[in-house]
Amino acid sequence: MEKITKTKAESLIRGSNGKWFNVVFQKRTDGSIRSLTGRTRVTKYLTGGGPRYDAKEQGLITVFEASKKQYRSVPIEGLKFLTIGNTKYEVM
Numbered sequence: 001m002e003k004i005t006k007t008k009a010e011s012l013i014r015g016s017n018g019k020w021f022n023v024v025f026q027k028r029t030d031g032s033i034r035s036l037t038g039r040t041r042v043t044k045y046l047t048g049g050g051p052r053y054d055a056k057e058q059g060l061i062t063v064f065e066a067s068k069k070q071y072r073s074v075p076i077e078g079l080k081f082l083t084i085g086n087t088k089y090e091v092m
Helices: 006-014
Strands: 002-004 021-026 033-039 060-065 070-075 079-084 087-091
Touching (some): 002 006, 006 021, 006 060, 006 079, 006 087, 021 070, 033 070
Parallel strands (some): 002 087
Antiparallel strands (some): 021 033, 021 079, 033 060, 060 070, 079 087
């Protein structure tokens, strides 16, 4: 398992161009560990309102979670593990 920085992990996720990935992160609200399989650049379920905040400014990555068909915000500082393709990363 390769070790990468949070900045590199963010770059990999944002540069995934709609490819599926799995991420494990610590939630900001209660500190619990959460895992999700998702992808970026999904527009199918948008309602037109959009978020009332700038995700990047807040240190978040917006991800479409496949199992629940909903959008999630993943905190960059909470990233623990990332799997893209067949490569697994531990985020330091």
